[in-house]
Amino acid sequence: MNGSAAVEFALVLPLVLLVLLAVTQVAVVARTQLEVAGAAREGARRAATAPDPADAVAVARRALPPELVDRARVQVRRPQVVGRQAEVTVVVPVRLIALGGLTVELRSKAVMRVER
Secondary structure (H helix, E strand, O other), X not given: OOOHHHHHHHHHHHHHHHHHHHHHHHHHHHHHHHHHHHHHHHHHHHHHHOOOHHHHHHHHHHHOOHXXXXXXXXXXXXXXXXXXXXXXXXXXXXXXXXXXXXEXXXXXXXXXXXXX
């Protein structure tokens, strides 16, 4: 009985740390997905009101936190006809440390009607 608690703790500790790392990674990915969705929404809002797609790209990039701007890909599709849909897609690759460095792409698309 002497030391059995220490042995059990030593056996369980790596599993507890792995679960803690996984929960933290899920929270980071969820936060990043919300940031990507917000950037796509801001870009679509600009694309609906400004005729130059480069303006929408700039607005979407400004809506992202600094650590994501360099990795983000922003695509804008904006017809020149009022009433049609402007579409902005933002894609950011995220490395999942808990899964051995696997990289996934977080993607969000926002659509708004062209106003002018």
